Amino acid sequence: MKMWSGRFRQPLDPAFESWQRSFDFDCRLLECELEASAAHARALQQCGIVSGDELGAILHGLEQIGESVAAAPEFRDDPDAEDIHHFVEKQLVELIGDAGYKLHSGRSRNEQIATDLRLYVRSGCDEIGEAISNLIAAFLNRAEQAGEAAMPAYTHMQRAEPVLVAHWLLAYVEMLFRDAGRLNDCRKRCNVSPLGSGAVTGSTLPLDRELMADELGFDVPTANSIDATSDRDFAIEFVNGLSLLAIHLSRWAEEMLLFSTQEYGFVQLPEAYSTGSSAMPQKMNGDLLELVRGKAGRVIGDATALQITAKGLPLAYNKDLQETQEPLFHATETVLSLLPLVAGWMESVQFDFEHMQKAAETGYMNAFAAATYLVRKGVPFRMAHEHTGKAVRLALDQKCELQDLSLAQLQAIAPQFADDFYDFVKLGNVLAIHDVPGGTAPARVHQAIAAARQKAGALQQEAHAHA
Numbered sequence: 302m303k304m305w306s307g308r309f310r311q312p313l314d315p316a317f318e319s320w321q322r323s324f325d326f327d328c329r330l331l332e333c334e335l336e337a338s339a340a341h342a343r344a345l346q347q348c349g350i351v352s353g354d355e356l357g358a359i360l361h362g363l364e365q366i367g368e369s370v371a372a373a374p375e376f377r378d379d380p381d382a383e384d385i386h387h388f389v390e391k392q393l394v395e396l397i398g399d400a401g402y403k404l405h406s407g408r409s410r411n412e413q414i415a416t417d418l419r420l421y422v423r424s425g426c427d428e429i430g431e432a433i434s435n436l437i438a439a440f441l442n443r444a445e446q447a448g449e450a451a452m453p454a455y456t457h458m459q460r461a462e463p464v465l466v467a468h469w470l471l472a473y474v475e476m477l478f479r480d481a482g483r484l485n486d487c488r489k490r491c492n493v494s495p496l497g498s499g500a501v502t503g504s505t506l507p508l509d510r511e512l513m514a515d516e517l518g519f520d521v522p523t524a525n526s527i528d529a530t531s532d533r534d535f536a537i538e539f540v541n542g543l544s545l546l547a548i549h550l551s552r553w554a555e556e557m558l559l560f561s562t563q564e565y566g567f568v569q570l571p572e573a574y575s576t577g578s579s580a581m582p583q584k585m586n587g588d589l590l591e592l593v594r595g596k597a598g599r600v601i602g603d604a605t606a607l608q609i610t611a612k613g614l615p616l617a618y619n620k621d622l623q624e625t626q627e628p629l630f631h632a633t634e635t636v637l638s639l640l641p642l643v644a645g646w647m648e649s650v651q652f653d654f655e656h657m658q659k660a661a662e663t664g665y666m667n668a669f670a671a672a673t674y675l676v677r678k679g680v681p682f683r684m685a686h687e688h689t690g691k692a693v694r695l696a697l698d699q700k701c702e703l704q705d706l707s708l709a710q711l712q713a714i715a716p717q718f719a720d721d722f723y724d725f726v727k728l729g730n731v732l733a734i735h736d737v738p739g740g741t742a743p744a745r746v747h748q749a750i751a752a753a754r755q756k757a758g759a760l761q762q763e764a765h766a767h768a
Contacts, residue, residue: 321620322383323626324379324382324385324387327384327385327417327626328377330414330417330418331366331377331388333420334385334386334389334413335363335366336420337413339417340496341404341513341517342404342506343360343512344509344513345403345508346481347512348507350403351400351404356533358400359393359397361397362396362397369392384414384623385412385417390405392400407497407505407506408496408497409499411499411500411531411618412497412500416496420517421629422491423488424489424540426484426487426491426539426767427632428637430485430760430763431761432636432640432644433481433484433643433760435641437474437481437760438480440473440474440477441753441757442476443470443648443652444467444470444474445467445648447465447654448651449465449467450467450654451464451657452466452469452657452658452660453660454469460660460666462731463662463731463741465741465743465746468741468746468749469470471749471753473553474753477549477593478753479545483542483545484539484542489520491535492519492520493519493522494510494523495530496508496522497510498523498530501528501617501618503526530617531614531616531617531619531622536607536629537607539629539633540600540629540632542621543600543604543632543636544597544604547596547601547636548597550593550639550643551594553643554587557650558587558590559637561590567653567657569653570585571649574588574589574642574646574649575587575589596635599631599635600631604628606624607629610622610624649675654705657730661728662728663702665703667704670725671703672685672686672689674725678719680717695714703726704723704726708720
């Protein structure tokens, strides 16, 4: 029996009936549906709609449904179930009889799906937050292992200045902290309970909404029944957050792919996360990196699909909202599958520190330090920039580095150059002069790693508190 068939005289067109079903994908919400239904059942008993015995039977039946699916997932294969709500009601009635029909008293599928999705998003925030925390730990471990090894930093895809490898890795740590923060913020806004909102105007029964919210771990009930049943901004916000995370992972993947080429030679691809060529025996391809980059596009597409679906919907519930579920599920599952693999890759990758160091010492990347040297000698920066540019041009013509020019040659450009210039533009000092918070001076980077460790620990504690 359909949950809505009383006023209809004709059966649904079979093709339409199959086409409009959501059970094939919203079956993921079974655990959320069972949990929310149990809270609703207790509220029904409190306001006298179900007896104590009926409540016991309903709760036991809901528990049995969960156990049956956990023991045999094929139990969930029900071609007649329209959606997860219909499936649970059908199974409950089979288990306990007509008392199972009482469970739907005072509620609507509109509030049920809104509640289930909030529970799903909240769980997604927690699971993905913990996975981000693990990835941050992998980056921090590699930053510590890098010590004071240096590499080129790039702007416009051209070598710019030397930077500690650890400082480069910490850039990704900062991105991941923001990603985790966005999920924490989203969780707070998501954590309100639609139960008791009915179809659109609120339940017709005196349900204790605060009790139901508390049982499900929500902070408070929703404040408006129309908004509660029709809005999906929590899902949009969540998937938008995942799309930003996917963008950060894609940028990381792109950079690792570049650095693993022979042209760069900074990174040696881990074999456990790479594949070969069916034609060229020498090849090792960074497939994990390429798939991370590719799947980021799909997560961004999920975020776009959610926004486009919601943008023109009048209040309140519309069937269009069914189409918001698959992008939500896909984005969540994609990101959850990516993060542990990215962490494993980071733990396995080999950096060629010697090659990176040599690259950091060539290509005039000490030119900004040379200009700084002149500034400290009292030369206005614009003139110091001009003088250093002329020195670089001379070194290019002579096919040497700045520090290979003679003092006489340098002083012909600017008399402020002196013998101490050559120590000033050595790699160690070039790194050390960036001695500001957030800079790449070794002392600052050591402080940054320690601060990130502390922040990561707090993030991990927060994740455990939600578990």
